[in-house]
Amino acid sequence: MSSATGTMSVLDDYLDALLDSAPIAAAESATADTAPAPPSACVPVPVPVPVPVPAPAPPVPAPPVPAPLLPATIQAPTPAAQPSTVATAPAPPPSAPLPSTMPSSHRWLRAAVGNDSYALELLRVQEVVRMAPIVAMRGAAPAVLGVMNLRGRIVPVFDLGLWLGTGGVHPDERSRIVVVERDDELIGVLVSLVEDVVTLGRERIEPPLPGSDPGAIVGIARVGPTPTVLLDANALFG
Template sequence: MNSEAVLDDYLEQLLGEAVPVAATVAACAPAPAEIDAPKIDPPGREPTWDDLPDEVIYETGEDTAALLVHADSPSLQAAFEAAAEPATVDVAAAPVLPPRTSSRTASVPIDEAVGPATTWRELQEQARNPAHSPPRRAAERSTRWLRLRCGSQAYALELLKVQEVVLPVPLLPLRGTAPAMLGIMNLRGQVVPVMDLGIHLGGAPVDEDAQTRIVVLEEHGEIMGLRVSAVEDVTNLGESQIEPPDTARICRISNDIFRGVARLQQQPMILLDATRLLA
């Protein structure tokens, strides 16, 4: 065999091994059009939201995530639920201490809390033993009296029976009446008989001057005017200040009209019974 033939065979052998490799590489290399074309899934599989990357799923907001939920994507639904749940951190609960009670408040006795100790104890003692309660002084009944004068003698009439006090007015005399009856007067359309209190009590008649007044009495519809020398003021008299009318001095005058005697500044004042005067 000549050298040329051997060389040719060797080159053919080398070329035969290189051509299949190049053909294989050429067959596997994509065409230029295929490189730019988008990837198309096989027609037998429908794309789902599971094909999205995880970072896209977790970076989606809550409003958008609610729209991305798909019925055929359980893994996406689980990812949305996990992303929506807030992170929970286990924090040890702080121990709750019981409220502190002040020893000062607990030690305050009930007597001091309610009021003065002496007053509270007295009230409790009176409630337990009403019979041993300190005796109370009964309120003395007092009445108001109108002080007046007939001459130099002081008198008084119970203010409850006095309707008013007026100045003297002209009187219309009446025939066939007692000497003490002076006549009648017109008091705002009402006929009022007027009597001289001095004569009626057995004394001197009342002289008419600037201080003379007519005291109008009224009780149960009965009305009477008394002419007196002067009207002084109103005073309060307690029961203890009124002496009973069974003294010798009062009995010599009358027992029916006088109710008693009261002393003001050591001066005796005869109390008259208005009911008897109106009878």
């Protein structure tokens, strides 16, 4: 019992000693932590040299964005034209061209045979004379009346009405003999009367009927109420 008591006494003393030394160790530890650090030698710190920063490159433009393709416009088919129900008059047939024998002159001498009107190119007319003595010729054609003396020149005289088949000319005070040049010779043309001289352009002359034999007819002109038949002097009495 005494030994146990002694052991307990030693343990109590040891614990008391530990308890008494713990605050001192803690104080020493705190003191050590708060004590200033001894001054150290000054070490120069290198100053960083500024590095030049290159200028930023200009921005690269973005490639253009292609516009979206629009669908092609589809045109509606044009409806076929419907035939008109209105009756139209047929177009007149084109006029036939004037014959190549059409004289270049535009002035014509108009003369009448009965109730019909005819015209001869004025450049072919040499003169117009009154009725003169005509000497008949045997064996001549019915349209040949004979010959007359024109200032010492023998000129054959033709009845234009008989040659055209419209009836002979009955000479009177108004009848005339138109002397024209035909193939470098002079011939006389008996007519009922001489009317006037007219100027005709090609636009006023209609060609002969197509498909027919015009003979001496070169065209028809509208002069007044009666149409005038234009005759080629070179083709007369051929």
